[in-house]
Every structure is written in C-alpha cells, then in structure tokens.
Amino acid sequence: MAGPGVTPFGTGVQRFGDRGARFLRLDFVLLLATLGLIVFSLVTLGSATSDNYFVTHQAGYASVGLALMFVLAFFDYSRLRELKWGLYGTMIGLILLVLVAGTATRGSRRRIDLPFFGFQPSEFGKILLVLALSAFAIEFMRRRSEREITARVILLAIIPAMLVMAQPDLGTSIVYVAIGLAVLFIIGVSWRQFAGLAAIVGVAAMLALVVAPAIGLPVLKGYQQDRLTAFLHKDDVDPRSQGYQLNQSVTAIGSGQKTGRGPEGATQTQLDFLPESHTDFIFAVVGEQYGFVGAGLVLTLYALLIWRALRILTISKNLFGAIVAGAITAMLMTQVFVNAGGNVGIMPITGIPLPLLSYGGSSVIVTLIALGLLQSIYVQARETAASKREVLA
C-alpha cells in the first residue's frame, strides 16, 4: 500500500491507495454475477423484441447503473447513515410527487416522464428505504425498548408501502415490507416480536381481503385480486385476463424443455403470446429460448448474488453495513422469488421486475446502486482488515 494518509471522511482508516489496488478489493464474484445478468438481459431483450429500442436503452441504463455502482463501491457508505432524514424525506416526497404528477400506465401512476427516461420513484424508494431504515434502526437501538424498535421500524416501512400501494403498485409495497422485516431480523429482534407481527399481518390481511369487501370497502382493486388468485385458475381463455397470461408464461417456459427453442423457434415470445415479454415475463422468455439450462443459469447467477450479499453482511466493518446488506439481500430475494415464481406459476403475478433482467431504467439503475453499496461494504471491510493487518504488522 503506497502512501500513508487519512481520508477526508469516513472512518479514518481508509487509504488513498493507488487506483489499481483499490479496484482489486472489489468482490469479483459479485461483479461477475452482476455483469452476467446484464449480458443475459441484453441478449434476451435483443431476441424477444423486434427492434433495437429495448436493447439500446437497456444498455444505456446499465452503463449509467454500472458507473454509479463503481462510484459507490469506492465511496464509504457509512456516511449515508447521517443523511437518514434526508433520504427518508426524499423517498416520501418522490412517491407523493408521482401520485400528483405521475404518468399513468395501464391505470397505474408509477412514472414521472423525464426527457430520456421514465423515472419511477417507487424503484428508487427501495434503496432509499434500505439506507434510511438501517440508519434509523441503529439510532432506535440506542435508546428504545425492543417493542418500540419493532413498532417504529415497521411504521417507517409501512408508510411508503401504503403510498406505493396507492399508485397502485402492490409488488413494490411487498418489497418495502420485506426490507422492513429484514432490518428487524438483522438487528436481532426477538422471535416473539416476529410472532406478534405475523399475527397482526394475518389479522390485517383478513380485514383487507375478507371483512372489508364484505362490508363494502374493497381495499384491493379488482385486478389486484384477480392477479393474486389468477395462478389458481389458469385456464382462462380471455387474453386480457391474468389467468391467460400466466398460462402463456407457463407454456412458454415448459416448451423450452431442456435446452430451449432458440430465439427463432420461441413461438410463444415471437408471436406475442407471452405478454409483457420484456418486463414482467422476461424469465419466461429465458425459459423458452434457452430452456432449463438457461433458466437454471440465471437462477444460479441470482444465487451467487444472494450468497455474496449474505457473506458481505457478515464481514461488514460496521453494523450499518450489515443491516444494509441484509436489507438489500431481502430486496433482491423478494424480487427474484416473486417474479420468477410468478412466471413459473407458483406465485401471484404482482408486476415486480426481475432485478437486472427486466427492461426498465429505474429498476436496473436502482439494482446496480444496491450492488454498488454491497461492493462498497465489501471494499470497506477489506480495507479495514488490510489496515488492521498493517497496524499489527
């Protein structure tokens, strides 16, 4: 390590090393999985869509996202802890803004149209919530009782979740709740608290799904209910119904068999039987075109991401990093499982993008920011360890 020095911010153990040496501290398994998924996304989009629009745009988003990822990787995430109010406020503000000024797509207000890009605040909200919630959790731990911590963390997660649900975007609000639960889980809230939470969630779900509609106050919109129950009745022949979409998705995946039908032979995709093939159902496209081998490879790449995220959690130099890593793990896991599970017909379709694979600027960039944060936690941990060794030596 050349040149002693103290960073102008952060923990003070970080060094201005030569650039090459710092680059080598990245988690390369994580990076490889990241790049692998991006390549998969571009190849799949290229064959699933007829013009180059989606591929070029996705490549642009990925470039921006990768740049942000590398910047974040060499930036000490720990400083973000102090910005918790700003992060949380920005998130709430953006979500409120979209409710007021957003562009509606198929009855749902999720986007704010910018010149090159449909900005989706609820996507950016995910990472803002991860950071703010982790920071708040640490602060609560100093002076609050366990029950108070649980209540406050859940409240802070529920508020944006409800606002996003109002867009309506059921899928993203599920991710927000998962982030909140992960934070509680990592800071070590007792099992008893989780049991209590589960009971409350159960009662709330009963109220929302059974009691409220019965007394004439539907909480979920009709199509949301359809989506949640569609995977239970797939034989619907109406092309606009959720059951039909699911059926086409399962057919597409199944028809891929072991090695896939190739981009040309994938009739479900090429002839538009598969709806939303570039976003919600891209996993089905992979399944049809590249078969069990391709879909398995994609899942393996996600498994690598999750594995590295959990590993980064354990080596984090501080508690904040660990909580952030845990929350990001939960965020990715929820998205992968709900999206892929929906595509293979074992989960309701909720419109959650598949991280990095689904087409969409906000989703890709936010996912890469989250991975950048993981890299940052990793880099920081290694540098801390290195400087320790240096001190000991």
Added chain:
Amino acid sequence: MYLPGDDRRLVVTPQLALRVAIMGGIALALFAVIFFRLWFLQVLSGDRYLAEANDNRVREVKVEAPRGEIVDRNGRVMVDNRTALAVQMAPDRLPTDPAVKAALYARLARVLNMGPRTIDARVSKATKELPFSPVTIKTDVGLDAVLYLQENQSRFPGIQVERVFLRKYPLGELGAHLFGTIGEITQNELKQARYAGVALGNRVGKSGVEYEYDRYLRGTDGASRIQVDAIGRPKGELSIKRSTPGENLRLSVDLAVQKAGQQALGSYGLPGAFVALDPRNGEVLGLGSNPSFDPNVFTKPVSNETYRRLTSEDNESPLTNRAIQGLYPTGSTFKLVTTVATMESGLLTPNTIICDPGSFTLGGITFRNAEGAAYGCINVTRALQVSDDVFYYKLGVQADNKGGDIMQKWARKLGIGSEVGIDLPGEMGGHVPTPAWRNRLYKEKKTDRPWSGGDAVNLATGQGDLQSNPLQMAIAYAAVANGGRVVTPHLGQRVEDAKGRTLQRVQPGPQREVEISPTTRNTIMKALHLATQGDGTSAKVFENFPVSVAGKTGTAVRPGQGDQAWYVAMAPYPNPQIVVATTVERGGYGADTAAPVAKRILQAYLGYKGRRAAALRRRG
C-alpha cells in the same frame, strides 16, 4: 437484542450467524422451489407444453371444396359455383365490453349495409353452436366494402375476409325443384351417417338432387395450417392439404324438355306439374312444378320473411314439388288402370259392348257424362277415345262387384298410391281408396258412410278419394307402353370428374314386371292413339302433329275449387320413347290446359325443326 446500539464495529455473534444462516436457508429453499418447478415444467412436462405452444400458434383454416356441377344429359351446365367474398368474425377476439362490442357492430353494420342486431344475433347463435370457429356475418360482400375493412383493420378487430364458393343456379327458376337447395348443415344432420366427414359450417344439399346426390357433389374440404400471432394475424403458411372438389353429376334431364315444360306450365299462371320420362328405362327427361322459385336465394342465409313467402299457401307454396308431392285425383287418366284391371281379370274384352244412354243411376244418384254426351253402345276402344264416363261407371261397378279390389290392386301394381322411389327426397305416396279403408274409417266414425258402389264409380274414373301425382301416372302409362315393366324413375345418370369422364354410373332402381297381355296393351295403345285423332278427346291439340301420339285427358273434380286438368301423352305411337304426364290445378278440361303443355314438351323432345321427328318417322 444481541447487537450494541453502536456502529463502530460489527461483532458477528452466534445469534447473528444463526440469523444469516436462516436467511441463507430461506434463499436456498426458495431457489430450490423454483428449480424444481423449472425441472417439472421443462424436463418432465416439456413435451406437453411444447405441444401446447404449437397449438397456440397453429390455426387450421378450412379450404372450401367447390361442389360438383350438375349438367343435363347433353352436358349443358345447369348448376355450378361462383366465388364470393365473405366477411367473418373470430369470436375469441371480440371485445368483451358490451359497449365496445355494440360500437363495433354498429361500425360493421354501416359498412356491410345490414342491421347491427342481425350481426349480434348471427354471432351469438353461431358462438353458441361452435364457440371458437369464425362466424360468417355476410356472404357475397362487395369489393369496396372488403377493401374498406382491410384498410381499417385496427378498427375492426377480429374481422376477416374469406373467399368462399357460392352455389350458382344460372337457370334461375328453371329446374329449381330438381336441383333443390343447399344450406349449412345442422346439428341434427351432423349426427347422421350420410354426413360423415362433414364439419359444422359446411353447406350440404337440403332438397332435390343436391340432397340426394350430396355425397358425390359436396367434395372434401382441405385445410391450410397457418402460423398466427397472439392476436390471430397470419404469419405464414405451414402446410396445406388441398381440397377435393365435388364430383359432377350428369342428370338424364333434357334441358330443352325441362324448359318447354316449365314455360308452358308457367304461361297459365296456375299451379301445376309435369313429368317427362323414357318409358323404356325410367330416365326422367324433365320434371317441374309451378310456381317455381330461384334456388340462388338459398345460397345465402334466408330471411324468415323470404322463407314464409316461399312456403305460403297464399303464394301456392312455390317450394312444393307438385310433380312428386301433389296429392290429386287424376280424372279420366285413371281409366287406363280401370281398363287394365278389368281386361286382365276377364271382365272386359276388346269386343265387350257397354251401352251408354248418357247417364247412369246407382243407389238413387245419377252420374252423367261430361257435357251431357251419350255415346250409345260402344266397345272399350271407343270408350277410351272419347272418354266415355258412363261406360266406365258401369265397368267400375262390375269390377267392384267382382270383389278382390281389382282396380285398387292394379293401381298399386302400376305404381299408383305409394312412393315410386325416384331419386328425389320428399316424395308423397298418395292413396288408392279401398272398401276396407273406407269401412274402417266409417267404423272409427271418421267418415259419414261406408264404401258403396258410388265409390267404385268414382275410382273407375279417377275421382273421389284417389290421390296421386303426375309422376305416378307417368309410371303407370309407361308400364302399359313398354308391355308391363314398372320402371323406377331416376334423374341421376352418372357421376363424372371435371373432364366429363364417368366415375360411376348411377344404378337405376329395380324394374318390376307385371302381367299385361299384349291384347290389353295393344287395345289401350290403339284407343289412346285414336284419342288424338278424329273426334278423340285431344284430337284438336295434336292436329297436324308430326309424330303419332297416344294420349289420355283427365278432368278431376276437386271440392272447393275448379276442375283440375290432366293429360298423359305417349310418343311416338305405337312404341313410345317418351311419356309425359301433366296436370294444371283449376285448369278445367284436360284438353284445354294440360294437353297443350304435354304437346309443347313433346315438341321440345322431338326437336322444333322436326329433325328428330323425321328420323322417328323413318324408323317407325
């Protein structure tokens, strides 16, 4: 709470390790679930889903087979096809929102110039029967409407245009009752063996030879397998199975004879019918009924109003084929049967003299000759020549008194009173009254009196309860003319391919032999020839006719309406090659209306220029 509320350093306690392990375990479990699901879908059930995906994209489109042509005995085309454009709708692409659907129907109705409610009715009816196949909304749509629909495809989701074959009857009302009609096959017909291999939506023969020979005429539809995208747009043909056009059918009908008969009959504006056949083999040369109809009407969906008009009795039910479905007393044309019956049972010889004082009284009722004539004491030849009624009244009573229902038995033997088995659907058998029949009715209190001598008097002269039609009369006369063979009349001659080569000869039905002695035959033939000569009943009609004719008039009394005219002609005498039976409802004397029709038909058959007539004379 196992972590300090501090953020300096992370200490991985066993509890944290456990929780990370749990997260890892959950992740592993979730991945495993998706992996196994993928394994199940792709590896274990992949074949099934591949088949499903192929089902998705492949649509079978029917390639309609044109029906075979129908030609006359000389090869003149009488029925063929034309191509037309049909607008169809794929019901699975119909908007579900009722308002959107109604708007689509309204738009379509304007383009196709029809009522939106008609469209709605057609679509809902067809989708109920066969939910996924295209519904024909309108056949024979003009090119401008089709082009408009194709240019504005986005505004007409699910609308497609297909080329279809429409049956064409270029002769219009000519031969309509022979050819019959076609229409879409019904659910009930689909279950019948004769329609094996026909799919719903196909058109099949519904009446006439279109029905009788449907098996040959209809052909086999082909199928084109095309690849379609999710909204049903074709993306290329995968394979095609060509359609096999229907085979052509050659009828024994002579178009000139048919035309002459229908024109002559139509000139009176009265209901009636004619049959012309070859007595040697039963080939039908012409068969018609008046009023007629245009079978082209049935090539497209028929409105209820049209159908009512074609079946209404106020319009004389144009769809009824009176030649085979009429149920009429035949008047004096029946005297042929009475003559055969009494001669063959020994009651009558050529020399038997019966006296006619002008009237005949039986049981207090007096029967008279027509127009008050009295012919004195005459033999059967004279009686037939002038159609002496009193002669036959007396003969009828004698026959009745002899017992054994000889008139009735002979009537049936000669083909009267039951279906003769012509290759046309819907034939009506008619009725020959017997003492047993009337006495049974009387016992059941369905009639006011039992059988009496008066019934025999009526039957002997073709009046009263007798019900027959021109076809049966033609068969009976043919049997006498050919010396005792009761032929089965038939229209179908042979099934041919497109080049006119014979694929199959139509086997005519069996001929039945009856014992008619040459004396009987010759006596009758001579008498009927004399009827066209001198003071014979139809002498005026056949004055200067180039060929010798034998013929019998008939005037049937029908309660509630005018007398019905009948005529049966046989030419050339003495060895006829054509028998013509004609009848005109409310036509008065047979010689006035029915005989001229028969004459016109004979003229057409023999050739107007007399070429055939000259040849026949030379040979004769």
